[in-house]
Amino acid sequence: MQNTKDISSFKLSTGGLIHHLLIVLRIQGSTSYSTRRRIIILLALSWLPLFLLTALEGNLLNSQLDQPFIYDLKSYIRYLIVVPLLIVADRLIDPLIASNLQSIGSSGILGDQNSEKYDQAVEKLTHRKNSKIADIVILLIVYLTIWSFFTNLEDLDMSTDFTNWATIQGDDEPRLTRAGWWFLIVSAPLLQILLFRWFWRFYLWGEFLFRVSRIKLKLQPTHPDLAGGLGILKNGEGGFILIFLAFGIMFSASLAEEILYTDFTLTESRPYIGVFIISSIVFMSLPLSFFTKQLILAKRRGRVVYGGLGYKLSKAFDQKWGDSKDPTTGSELIKTADASAVCDYADIYNVVRSMRFLSIGPKDLVSQAIILLIPFLPLVLTEISLDEMISRLLDTLI
Numbered sequence: 001m002q003n004t005k006d007i008s009s010f011k012l013s014t015g016g017l018i019h020h021l022l023i024v025l026r027i028q029g030s031t032s033y034s035t036r037r038r039i040i041i042l043l044a045l046s047w048l049p050l051f052l053l054t055a056l057e058g059n060l061l062n063s064q065l066d067q068p069f070i071y072d073l074k075s076y077i078r079y080l081i082v083v084p085l086l087i088v089a090d091r092l093i094d095p096l097i098a099s100n101l102q103s104i105g106s107s108g109i110l111g112d113q114n115s116e117k118y119d120q121a122v123e124k125l126t127h128r129k130n131s132k133i134a135d136i137v138i139l140l141i142v143y144l145t146i147w148s149f150f151t152n153l154e155d156l157d158m159s160t161d162f163t164n165w166a167t168i169q170g171d172d173e174p175r176l177t178r179a180g181w182w183f184l185i186v187s188a189p190l191l192q193i194l195l196f197r198w199f200w201r202f203y204l205w206g207e208f209l210f211r212v213s214r215i216k217l218k219l220q221p222t223h224p225d226l227a228g229g230l231g232i233l234k235n236g237e238g239g240f241i242l243i244f245l246a247f248g249i250m251f252s253a254s255l256a257e258e259i260l261y262t263d264f265t266l267t268e269s270r271p272y273i274g275v276f277i278i279s280s281i282v283f284m285s286l287p288l289s290f291f292t293k294q295l296i297l298a299k300r301r302g303r304v305v306y307g308g309l310g311y312k313l314s315k316a317f318d319q320k321w322g323d324s325k326d327p328t329t330g331s332e333l334i335k336t337a338d339a340s341a342v343c344d345y346a347d348i349y350n351v352v353r354s355m356r357f358l359s360i361g362p363k364d365l366v367s368q369a370i371i372l373l374i375p376f377l378p379l380v381l382t383e384i385s386l387d388e389m390i391s392r393l394l395d396t397l398i
Contacts, residue, residue: 007105007122010098012201013090015130018138018193035091039084042194046187047079050165053179059165066261067164069179073260077253078191082246086194089246093239097205100236104212109229111218121211128204138200142192146184198243205236206287213290221302221352227359228298230291234360237284241368244280245375251276252375259382266383269376277372281365285358292357302352310349317342 013019022028027041054060054069062068069075101122104110110118128134166180176184217228225231255272258264317339 007101008098010101010122010126011090011094012097012129012205013094015126016197017132017135018197019135020132035087038087042083042087042190043079046083046190047075049182050075050079050179050187053177053182054165057165057177057179059177059179062165065163065165069165072165073256074250074253077249079187082249083191083194085242085246085249086198089198089239089242092242093201093236096236096239100232103232107229107232109217109219110215114215114217117215118212121208121215124211125204125208128207129201134200135197138193138196142189142196145192146189149184195243195246198240202240202243205240206290209233209287210290213294217291217294219294219298221298221306221355222348224351225359226351226354226356226361228295228355230288230295230359232359233288233291234364237288237360238364238368240284241371244284245371248276248280248372249375252379255376256379256382259379266379269379273373273376277369280372281368284368285360285365288358288360291359295355295357295359299352299355299357302355306349306352310345313342313345 019028022038028034028038050069051060059065060069105115105118105122166177166183168175168177217230219228219230221228223229223231227233251272255264255269259266259269
């Protein structure tokens with residue numbers, strides 16, 4: 001069984017075949033890892049060779065290409081922003097998950113008889129994240145995807161009508177450059193593996209929460225987090241927004257290239273952006289919905305119990321102080337705590353009445369939407385230049 005020390009040092013980002021390979025290759029340590037070291041090494045493997053190879057091949061600033069490497073927006077976004085973000089996510093999400101695990105186990109929400117079931121759920125999570133099968137499947141998916149692109153270069157936007165640094169025109173069809181080969185075999189798989197592993201970990205977290213939701217929890221309707229004591233879960237769920245943010249950054253870069261190189265417009269991209277933001281929020285909140293039934297039952301019980309208690313309290317208060325003919329009622333009331341007790345009870349009942357069916361609140365959802373919108377704000381510059389935007393802002397001030 002898991003003990004408190006094991007839970008407090010729990011790391012969702014470790015374990016599996018790929019993690020073992022990173023240790024063997026000395027990209028990270030067996031018990032700790034350096035974020036800076038991992039970023040530098042992975043950038044040296046993914047982006048830097050592309051830069052050097054395109055420079056050697058003359059495609060770094062080749063004006064004869066529709067898109068030389070120096071103007072390829074996606075290459076900068078993917079490897080200089082998204083890759084570091086996915087690595088930094090390890091440092092940010094792991095402590096949040098560990099604090100969630102420890103809080104659930106020590107808060108009393110499990111009751112006296114469910115600790116063993118909870119320990120089993122944590123052990124199952126640990127076993128699943130350490131499994132090498134998932135990483136093997138991820139590697140197969142990544143390289144099968146790469147192979148499908150290789151068999152049809154047009155899927156990489158490398159047709160005879162649009163040339164870039166990754167291809168050269170052959171006799172009948174475009175062929176990969178050396179930089180293109182490196183991108184296809186090394187750079188693209190590295191990014192996809194990082195992203196897919198985090199989606200797998202998000203699934204594992206959702207699977208763990210599903211198991212915990214099958215336990216009969218001792219939810220408290222008067223808990224100030226308005227979620228019966230499950231409010232801590234939104235911290236773990238909120239950490240995964242980094243993964244969806246990374247995906248949003250890549251999506252924004254793709255939209256930017258569509259706008260810059262085709263007839264696609266910013267106005268036409270708005271529905272896609274809206275669908276992405278809404279679906280991401282729904283997807284992130286889905287694991288929290290596993291507890292909805294228990295939250296509904298806890299709220300119903302709270303309204304019944306504290307509704308009846310409120311009636312008794314207000315009745316006793318009215319019997320004692322409700323005589324309008326008693327001349328001492330007002331002055332005597334000041335000397336007692338009866339009115340304060342009624343006010344305190346009203347606050348408690350408002351907490352019960354405001355109890356949510358998800359551990360995440362409306363303000364949290366709005367914050368997530370704002371964060372997910374940030375990667376798409378630069379798209380405005382694809383149709384309005386920065387100079388023009390500044391000029392218009394100055395015009396409004398003058």
